[in-house]
Amino acid sequence: MSAGWFRRRFLPGPPGPAPRPPKPRASPVPYRRPRFLRGSASSPGPADTARRPDARPVRSPARGRALPWNAGYAEIINAEKSEFNEDQAACGKLCIRKCGFGAEDDQEWLTLNSEEFLTGHYWALFDGHGGPAAAILAANTLHSCLRRQLEAVADGMAATPPLMHLSGCCVCPSDPQFVEEKGIRAEDLVIGALESAFQECDEVIGRELEASGQVGGCTALVAVSLQGKLYMANAGDSRAILVRRDEVLPLSTEFTPETERQRIQQLAFVYPELLADEFTRLEFPRRLKGDDLGQKVLFRDHHMSGWSYKCVEKSDLKYPLIHGQGRQARLMGTLAVSRGLGDHQLRVLDTSIRLKPFLLSVPQVIVLDMDQLQLQDDDVVVMATDGLWDVLSNEQVGKLVRGFLPGNREDPHRFSELAQMLIHRTQGMDDAPAGHGQVSYDDVSVFVIPLHRQGRGSAGH
Numbered sequence: 001m002s003a004g005w006f007r008r009r010f011l012p013g014p015p016g017p018a019p020r021p022p023k024p025r026a027s028p029v030p031y032r033r034p035r036f037l038r039g040s041a042s043s044p045g046p047a048d049t050a051r052r053p054d055a056r057p058v059r060s061p062a063r064g065r066a067l068p069w070n071a072g073y074a075e076i077i078n079a080e081k082s083e084f085n086e087d088q089a090a091c092g093k094l095c096i097r098k099c100g101f102g103a104e105d106d107q108e109w110l111t112l113n114s115e116e117f118l119t120g121h122y123w124a125l126f127d128g129h130g131g132p133a134a135a136i137l138a139a140n141t142l143h144s145c146l147r148r149q150l151e152a153v154a155d156g157m158a159a160t161p162p163l164m165h166l167s168g169c170c171v172c173p174s175d176p177q178f179v180e181e182k183g184i185r186a187e188d189l190v191i192g193a194l195e196s197a198f199q200e201c202d203e204v205i206g207r208e209l210e211a212s213g214q215v216g217g218c219t220a221l222v223a224v225s226l227q228g229k230l231y232m233a234n235a236g237d238s239r240a241i242l243v244r245r246d247e248v249l250p251l252s253t254e255f256t257p258e259t260e261r262q263r264i265q266q267l268a269f270v271y272p273e274l275l276a277d278e279f280t281r282l283e284f285p286r287r288l289k290g291d292d293l294g295q296k297v298l299f300r301d302h303h304m305s306g307w308s309y310k311c312v313e314k315s316d317l318k319y320p321l322i323h324g325q326g327r328q329a330r331l332m333g334t335l336a337v338s339r340g341l342g343d344h345q346l347r348v349l350d351t352s353i354r355l356k357p358f359l360l361s362v363p364q365v366i367v368l369d370m371d372q373l374q375l376q377d378d379d380v381v382v383m384a385t386d387g388l389w390d391v392l393s394n395e396q397v398g399k400l401v402r403g404f405l406p407g408n409r410e411d412p413h414r415f416s417e418l419a420q421m422l423i424h425r426t427q428g429m430d431d432a433p434a435g436h437g438q439v440s441y442d443d444v445s446v447f448v449i450p451l452h453r454q455g456r457g458s459a460g461h
Contacts, residue, residue: 031132034089034139036061036073058423060416067091068121069225072415072448076423078387079441086128086218087385087445088135090143094120094224096150096157117154120226122146123447125238127385129335130216134342137205138218145200146224149193157186157227190226191365194233198341202361206344217343220363221252221383223449228371230381230451233363235339237327240383241394242368242451245376248398251366254386255339257322258329264338264358265302268321276353279332280318288317327390331358339363370451378405380415381449382422387442391426400425401448419446 037059060074067073068091077085096118122143128135150157198220209215219236232240234252242249257264261283268274268281275281282299285307292312299316300307310316324330331338332348332355339360346355373379382397392400404421408414423446428439 031084031136033059033085036065036067036089036091037075038062056427058420060420063413068093068123069450069454070412070415071123071450072413072417072419073446074416074419074423075445076387076427076443078443079439081441081443082131084132085443086132086135087387087443088126088128088132088139088218089124089445089447090126090139091123091447092121092143094122094143094147094150094226096120096147096154118150118157118226120224122222122224123383123449124220124222125383125385125445125447126218126220126341127236127238127443127445128216128218129337130343130346131214132216133209133212133214134205134216135218137208138201138220138341141204142197142201142220142222145204146193146197146222149197149200150190150226153189153193156184156189186227187229187231187367190224190229190231191367194222194224194231194365195362198233198235198361198363202341205342209342210344215343215345217340217346217359219337219340219385221385222363223381223383223447225370225454228369230368230370231365232368232381233365235341235361235363236337237386238384239386239389239394240381241397242379242381243398243401244379245402248394250394251368251381253364255360255364256327256329256336257331257338258325260338260360261322262302262305263360264322264331267358269302271357274353274357275321276351278318278348278351278353279321280316281321282316283320283322284316287320287323288312290317293317327386331355335359370454373451375452375454377409377452378402379451380405380418381447381451383447383449384422385443385445387440387444388422388426388446390442391438391440392422397422415448415450419448422446422448 056076056079058074058076061067071091073089075085075087075089124139124142126135126138219238221236221238221240222233223240224231224233232251234240235255237254237256238252239254240251242251253259265281265283282301284297284299288297293314295312296309297312298307299310319333322329322331323333327336330336332353334348335343335346335355338358341361343359344356347353348355380401382401400422401418404418405414408417411417423444426440426444
């Protein structure tokens with residue numbers, strides 16, 4: 001990324017006449033729930049009504065509506081945290097055409113066609129903030145962006161490993177030698193397609209929200225199955241784990257201002273004007289006060305993983321770029337996530353400082369090779385928004401999964417039942433074991449994706 005590109009995109013230019021405000025128009029993203037929830041039933045948890053008259057209903061797909069791989073899904077709206085459920089979800093079959101980009105048809109993207117070349121499956125969770133608009137746009141758009149990006153590299157994806165030369169065919173026919181030297185694999189093309197799709201979707205959301213006068217952003221957690229591999233792409237603080245009989249394996253990393261401190265501080269170091277002389281990029285163990293001037297305190301900068309001492313100067317008394325710890329950490333005192341989609345218009349309260357330059361839309365992608373795992377009947381991926389993980393740890397979810405699935409193998413709806421049960425455990429049930437009694441007041445959305453018999457031979461390719 002060049003400094004010139006960054007300045008043109010994010011930094012203010014010379015003063016000019018004030019722009020005309022956009023004409024108001026109808027919202028392009030009316031509030032609605034995911035399509036696969038149409039006709040769904042909602043009900044409180046088992047025996048909850050008697051103990052908790054105020055129990056919030058948990059929604060799951062209707063019994064006759066099967067999701068890809070018979071995956072389970074459930075959601076619950078917040079406890080009046082906001083007017084709407086700001087979580088959104090999407091899933092379906094990805095049909096990748098070899099012929100190129102083709103015509104867009106967002107509403108019928110699940111339909112097979114004669115040009116189908118590769119097929120896979122897609123599950124996605126979007127956790128909105130500042131309203132549901134960005135999450136709805138992402139749920140309606142990201143799969144189309146991903147399909148286009150995958151079609152652009154379809155030839156390379158279909159090549160047989162080592163992928164470099166097969167009957168004269170190569171990932172990049174013009175540079176076969178350099179492709180081979182770099183060791184570029186089919187999965188690298190899928191990772192690049194996911195990264196590009198997230199950025200493309202972010203640009204679409206920015207244009208749509210600006211044109212309609214709306215604001216907001218969302219995190220994005222996406223699972224894609226293709227050619228025997230599961231790709232987990234995450235931008236934000238939702239989480240995915242693989243639960244097996246004897247292990248729980250994290251499949252994502254949460255991106256918060258605290259976990260991405262060095263990247264954010266380095267951006268402020270290169271472009272100090274982004275702080276508008278209102279913030280200090282340095283991190284201190286506590287918020288400094290006037291009495292600290294001239295005192296030696298611990299600090300760290302973008303190039304440091306450890307801590308060192310410095311004498312406090314007046315500039316150090318400014319509000320810290322990143323303040324707080326853990327889930328309470330905030331970027332410029334405003335936002336709790338450091339990656340996601342949208343938020344192009346988000347500004348620090350009572351200032352003209354935009355947060356978008358610090359918010360990255362590129363996801364981290366983790367690849368799970370299902371053909372190498374020797375999968376068992378009860379091996380599942382659990383994807384959930386942060387409302388679940390605020391209350392339950394990876395190990396607690398793993399224990400609940402292992403306790404539920406073996407005794408329900410004859411139930412064709414067991415994965416949705418499991419998703420519902422996980423949500424009920426976030427609602428402070430009276431009979432919950434020790435450590436499970438906390439209540440999540442956030443939106444919670446959960447996918448449970450079974451992996452057994454879903455390798456290359458059965459995923460479609």
